[in-house]
Amino acid sequence: THYWAVVPAAGVGKRMQADRPKQYLLLAGKPVLEQTLIRLLSANIFSQIAVAITPGDPYWPELAIVNDTRIITAPGGTERADSVLSGLNALADKASDQDWVFVHDAARPCLTAMDIYLLRDELANEPVGGILALPSHDTLKQVDARSIMQTIDRNTIWRALTPQMFRYGLLKQALTETAGNPAITDEASALELLGYTPKIVAGRPDNIKITRPEDLALAAFFLEQQAL
Numbered sequence: 001t002h003y004w005a006v007v008p009a010a011g012v013g014k015r016m017q018a019d020r021p022k023q024y025l026l027l028a029g030k031p032v033l034e035q036t037l038i039r040l041l042s043a044n045i046f047s048q049i050a051v052a053i054t055p056g057d058p059y060w061p062e063l064a065i066v067n068d069t070r071i072i073t074a075p076g077g078t079e080r081a082d083s084v085l086s087g088l089n090a091l092a093d094k095a096s097d098q099d100w101v102f103v104h105d106a107a108r109p110c111l112t113a114m115d116i117y118l119l120r121d122e123l124a125n126e127p128v129g130g131i132l133a134l135p136s137h138d139t140l141k142q143v144d145a146r147s148i149m150q151t152i153d154r155n156t157i158w159r160a161l162t163p164q165m166f167r168y169g170l171l172k173q174a175l176t177e178t179a180g181n182p183a184i185t186d187e188a189s190a191l192e193l194l195g196y197t198p199k200i201v202a203g204r205p206d207n208i209k210i211t212r213p214e215d216l217a218l219a220a221f222f223l224e225q226q227a228l
């Protein structure tokens with residue numbers, strides 16, 4: 001079995017209010033995307049990593065890692081799911097349907113090799129695949145406008161992280177069939193819509209997605225902790 005990775009990195013990051021997309025902001029001395037790719041490469045299991053970038057992206061060629069032969073690029077799309085499908089298509093002449101593909105957000109630079117091995121090993125015998133996720137510690141409210149309708153049993157709610165690992169052929173089929181559907185905000189949701197039941201593997205709380213300005217400082221702290 002081969003392992004492949006797709007990294008959607010074509011977002012504009014408008015919640016970040018920065019002068020460039022968040023994947024190119026500096027984190028511990030390197031652009032966020034470079035930190036993310038260094039961690040994926042260090043796991044040493046991927047035959048190739050397809051990075052979906054905005055066509056004409058001026059920041060990508062500046063990364064120290066662009067000449068690594070394990071990395072290829074694909075044109076990003078309008079939505080995250082379009083970018084992921086583009087990345088999958090870029091691997092089409094090498095990947096076979098039963099291979100595993102890991103999809104990991106460019107904006108999650110604190111993933112560890114441990115995360116990757118955990119997902120790979122826990123789901124090794126699964127026909128479909130699954131995702132890293134975290135249980136919810138806060139009490140959860142179902143809300144209509146500003147009024148609480150009910151409290152949701154938090155034991156049944158998990159927060160989806162990446163990497164998400166699926167069989168290459170199934171994931172491509174699911175993202176192709178659900179293209180343009182705004183309800184598809186991760187890979188698992190595309191498979192759910194086709195009637196599959198992806199698995200959950202408990203991830204780490206430090207695998208945060210850089211979304212708001214303060215997340216960069218938090219990510220820098222986590223990277224420092226991991227290095228100890």
Ligand code: C5P
Nearest residue numbers: 008009010011077078079080083106107
């Ligand atoms: O915006 P959000 O944080 O949900 O984006 C998650 C990931 O998807 C980011 O790494 C972002 O660069 C990527 N993305 C993409 N193409 C888009 C939108 C987002 O590759 N059209």
